[in-house]
Amino acid sequence: MNILVLGGTRFFGKKLVELYLQNGHSVTILTRGQSGNPFGTKVKQLIANRDDADSLSQVLSDTTWDIVYDNICYSPNEAHNICNILKGKTKKLVFTSTLSTYEIDGIVKTEGDFNPFDYEVRMGNREDFSYGEGKRQAEAVLFKEATFPVVAVRFPIVMGENDYTRRLHFHIERILQEQPISLPNIEAKMSFITDDEAAAFLYFAGSTPIEGPYNATATGAISLKDLLGLIEETTGKHAKISLVGGDEMSQSPYGVPADWYMTTTKAEAAGFTFSQLHDWLPTLVKTLVKELQ
Template identity: 60%
Template sequence: MNILVLGGTRFFGRKLVENLLEEQHDVTIVTRGMSENPFGKNVTHIKVDRKDVASFKEALANKQFDVVYDNICYSPNEAKQLCEIFNGSIKKLVFTSTLSTYEANGTAHAEEDFNPYDYEICMGDTQEFTYGEGKRLAEAVFYKEAKFPVVAVRFPIVMGEDDYTRRLHFHVERILNDEPIGFANMDAEMSFIQATEAAKFLAWVGMNDVEGPINATANGIISLRDLISLIEDKTNKRAKIALLGTDEIRSPYAIPTSWYMKNDKATSLGFTFSNLQDWLPGLVEAISKVSVK
């Protein structure tokens, strides 16, 4: 297939491109040129900033793709722009969405808990919305205005050794350095997915007959208390826990109540997810080894 990837040079986006190349697809990546192209001549590389609307449209005008992966759309304006460029010229869009489309209310969320087809659209740029609201509005624009099939893949927090957000690293490093971590609710439970599995899932939905919103998460959940206990076990250090505290010490996982999702839809369509407890201890151990100062 002829495939375009927006956001394909780091973390799970990079792993997605690697998967697509292994399957011998023709891959084009779009970047601002700020990051190194790790694939060399194995991909077609278009350098353009999507926020430069005119240049972005010019760079992609009249190009035909079987599948477009958009890992870096965060606003309704960006979603509308993509529809205007590609309506009539692509066969499918895979949009990377998020657990943040759902309210953190202590329940296990299924896809129907947020319906983008009926969501009222308010146009605007990324800085005008929270992360979750920007993704909700982007989904709404795609499902109302796209003239091509759309899959909105809703991921929880993606984990990996090469995670540039370093959210899990934050906890490991602060425990190793005897620095406090602030939480709102240690008993809150979360779901996660590993970067390699996120990339595998994106490739899978692109190549299969899948449409609409779809959750993608590893099987199983873990409380923040148990996550900290796991890190303590792997680092042989005791965590210093504070009640929220300043922005500097506040955990990126400092949620007030449990926040996780079901993966029943994807499982019923044939994707087999890993079990969180099978890989999380190894990941924590690997991060702890490289984090020791």
């Protein structure tokens, strides 16, 4: 197959490209050309600014694709532009969406808890919306305007050794350095997925005939209290927790006021088997602790 990946040079996007290369497919990455090309001559590279519709349209003129992956769409304007540009050019689009499309209300989320097909569209750029609302709007535009099949993959926070956001790293570093961590609710449970599994599901979403929104997360959830306990056990140090206030530097990027995770029943029914969170999370924590010590 002929694959185009927007946002494929780092983290799970990079893993996705590697999966397609390993399986003998032709891959093109589209980037701004600022972060280099980690694949060398194994892939083709197109240079364009994702936010510039004219630039994007020009570089994608006279191209056709079996599957396009859009990992870097954050607004309805960007979604509208890609729908127009890819009309007649692709057999399918896989859009990386997020758990943030769902409210944080303590209820385990199914795909039906956010329905993009009847969501009111408000056009705008990414700076006009919160992250979650931008993704909701992008989903709504894609499902209403696209002339090709679309899958929206809703990921929770993605974990991995090479996570450029360093969110799990943050907690380990703060505990190692005996610095405080501020959380609104230490009992709140969350779900996570690894970069490898995120890439595997994106591959699955593209190469099987599924359409529509799909949750994708490791099976199981963990409270922030238990996650910090894993880090304490591995480091031999006690976390300094603040449940109120705290300066900006101490605020946990996992800080949520209530349980926030989702079910993968729909994806499993389609044929994908997810890992168990507790099978890999302790190992990842140990690996990062060793690295950061």
